[in-house]
Amino acid sequence: MSDEQDIILADLSDEELTLQMHDDLYDGMKEEIEESVNILLGRGWMPYDVLTKALVEGMRIVGIDFRDGILFVPEVLLAANAMKGGMAILKPLLAETGAPRLGNMLIGTVKGDIHDIGKNLVTMMMEGAGFEVKDLGINNPVENYVQELEDGEYDILGMSALLTTTMPYMKVVIDTMVEKGMRDDYVVLVGGAPLNEEFGKAIGADAYCRDAAVAVETAKEFMAKKHNQLSM
Amino acid sequence: MHSDDYLTDIGIVNSMPKIDKVLIIACGALAREIIDLIKINNWHHMDLTCLPAKYHLYPEKITTAVELAVKKHISNYKNIFIAYADCGTGGLLEKKCNELGVKMIKGPHCYSFFEGNDKFTQNAEDEISAFYLTDFLVNQFDAFVWKPMGLDKHPELIDVYFGNYTKLVYQAQTKNNQLEQKAYEISKKMNLPLERRYTGYGDLETALSLA
Numbered sequence: 001m002s003d004e005q006d007i008i009l010a011d012l013s014d015e016e017l018t019l020q021m022h023d024d025l026y027d028g029m030k031e032e033i034e035e036s037v038n039i040l041l042g043r044g045w046m047p048y049d050v051l052t053k054a055l056v057e058g059m060r061i062v063g064i065d066f067r068d069g070i071l072f073v074p075e076v077l078l079a080a081n082a083m084k085g086g087m088a089i090l091k092p093l094l095a096e097t098g099a100p101r102l103g104n105m106l107i108g109t110v111k112g113d114i115h116d117i118g119k120n121l122v123t124m125m126m127e128g129a130g131f132e133v134k135d136l137g138i139n140n141p142v143e144n145y146v147q148e149l150e151d152g153e154y155d156i157l158g159m160s161a162l163l164t165t166t167m168p169y170m171k172v173v174i175d176t177m178v179e180k181g182m183r184d185d186y187v188v189l190v191g192g193a194p195l196n197e198e199f200g201k202a203i204g205a206d207a208y209c210r211d212a213a214v215a216v217e218t219a220k221e222f223m224a225k226k227h228n229q230l231s232m
Numbered sequence: 233m234h235s236d237d238y239l240t241d242i243g244i245v246n247s248m249p250k251i252d253k254v255l256i257i258a259c260g261a262l263a264r265e266i267i268d269l270i271k272i273n274n275w276h277h278m279d280l281t282c283l284p285a286k287y288h289l290y291p292e293k294i295t296t297a298v299e300l301a302v303k304k305h306i307s308n309y310k311n312i313f314i315a316y317a318d319c320g321t322g323g324l325l326e327k328k329c330n331e332l333g334v335k336m337i338k339g340p341h342c343y344s345f346f347e348g349n350d351k352f353t354q355n356a357e358d359e360i361s362a363f364y365l366t367d368f369l370v371n372q373f374d375a376f377v378w379k380p381m382g383l384d385k386h387p388e389l390i391d392v393y394f395g396n397y398t399k400l401v402y403q404a405q406t407k408n409n410q411l412e413q414k415a416y417e418i419s420k421k422m423n424l425p426l427e428r429r430y431t432g433y434g435d436l437e438t439a440l441s442l443a
Contacts, residue, residue: 074382077392114361114396138396139360164318164340165356194291194322 009036014043018054025058026065028078030085037086047093048100055086056128063125063213073117080121087127100130103223106148107158108136110169115162118191118212122158125212126219131156142169142176149177154186155226156219159205161192171203178204187222189215236264236372251310253277254443257301258315259294260285261368262342262436265405266315269437278443281305285368289380291320295328302332313443315436317341337439342366345435346403361398363424367405370415378421390423400424403431 009032012020017036024032033055040050062079065071071079105126109119116138123133134152136144149157157177161167170190177183183204190205200208206222209215258266260282270278283297294316302312314329314336329336339345343364344352369376378384381393400422402415412428419426 072380072382074386074389077382077389078386081392112356112360116396117392164320164322167322194318194320196322196324199322 010039014040014045018057021054022058022061025055025079025082026062026071026075028075028082030082033082034085034089037089041089041093046099047090047097051087051090051094051099051128055083055090056125059083059125059128060213063211067211067213076121077117080124083128084124087124091127101132102130102220103132103155104153105131105133105156105158105219106136106145106152106154107133107160108140108145109138109160109162110166110173111139111141112169113161113163113166114138115192116160118162118193119158119160121212122160122191122209122215125216126158129216129220131219142173145173146176146180146182149182149186155223156187156189158189158191158215160190161195164194167192167195167199168203170205174204187219187226189218191215236368237375250279251308253279253309254311254313255305255309256280256313256315256440256443257298257305258282259288259319259342261288261366261372262315264368265433265436266440268406269433269440273437273441275440278440279309285372286376288319288376294319295321295324298325299328299332302334306332306334311443313440315440317345335443337436339435342436343401343403345439346405346431346433347429348431348434359401361396362401362427363394363397363399363422365400365402365415365418367408367411370402370411370418373414373418394422394424397422397424400426402426402428404428405431405433 007020009017009020017039021033021036024036036054037050040054041047059079062071062076066076107119107123109116123135126133134148136148145157159170159173161170174183174188188205189207189209190200191209195208197208207218209218254277256266256278258280263280263282266280269275270280281301283301287293287297298314298316306312312334314334316325317337317339318325319341326336337345339349343366346366365373381389383389400419404411407430415428416426
């Protein structure tokens with residue numbers, strides 16, 4: 001999607017600029033994304049509209065091409081880095097302008113594992129979709145998850161692992177939640193390269209999410225179900 | 233001897249079925265080590281065929297590729313042994329091997345069995361932030377790590393990939409000054425201190441001796 005010609009972003013119409021932002025996200029152009037976000041805000045766009053129509057939609061396209069094998073991890077990371085630049089501008093404004101919140105998520109990589117690329121992508125995409133996310137970081141023992149769940153108000157727990165040796169620890173966390181009688185209070189989503197749906201079921205998670213886009217869709221579905229149950 | 237590039241893309245194709253022999257179906261990244269072990273131990277009853285080492289980058293392809301290879305060769309050999317550990321298949325390879333009635337190497341991956349699975353497990357908690365390389369990976373670092381991660385074009389991603397690592401452990405299967413030098417250069421590239429460990433073939437030799 002690269003364009004050799006220099007484009008003056010401020011000269012583009014809203015529609016053209018939004019499409020250009022999709023292209024710039026695809027190409028991982030962080031500075032251009034930051035500039036475009038500021039241009040749209042300067043034109044009076046609501047932060048939530050900039051987020052959803054420009055950034056999230058752009059990342060949705062990136063996610064589709066990643067899933068279909070057109071884009072690979074490096075390109076997705078560059079796109080994510082560009083989105084992060086835009087999000088940094090929007091995040092404080094979203095709260096101020098009362099953007100809709102879909103739910104609260106706690107996320108972390110399990111004990112023994114320092115890998116966080118997937119987790120960070122999920123965090124960013126969840127935030128983009130309207131979730132408030134608290135990131136516990138890497139190498140988390142069960143105590144970290146339980147303590148934070150008890151201290152905060154969360155709807156969803158997300159756990160990540162990249163290693164075959166660390167993925168069984170997710171079951172330790174879920175079993176502890178069962179022992180403490182808190183398992184059913186949360187939707188538990190798990191993800192990571194060596195995981196699969198069967199593993200997710202076997203350890204008692206609510207769902208295995210193969211990538212960040214699936215995590216967002218799954219989280220939305222569970223929140224919609226919860227909302228429906230509460231309104232019945 | 234096949235080149236590492238050949239082993240990366242093609243593997244080794246064995247076209248000489250021997251009904252009294254054991255066929256080792258291995259990851260191409262282990263080919264040199266297994267060929268060495270067969271020679272050192274005079275395991276004349278063993279044939280070797282390898283799947284492309286690049287499956288290391290796409291572990292979801294390993295189980296199906298192993299299954300196809302087993303089905304292709306099983307009627308021609310007395311026995312088949314799978315020279316893979318779990319290798320990122322999340323238990324699916326072990327399950328498939330059990331279904332197919334063939335044995336495989338124990339452990340999560342080659343870094344573990346080269347070190348010795350027991351020792352690796354004992355040290356696991358202290359070494360969670362170690363990035364491991366073997367002889368093969370040192371030799372093929374650009375093809376297996378640097379380029380697939382896009383670092384040749386986007387070196388700015390280095391912290392995204394390696395920011396949580398604190399050291400580079402080179403598990404040497406052989407004593408080779410050139411590889412040592414290369415490992416040192418890689419550690420500079422990755423901004424990680426290098427620790428070299430001579431492991432030899434570790435549990436790989438034990439596992440093959442029982443095949």
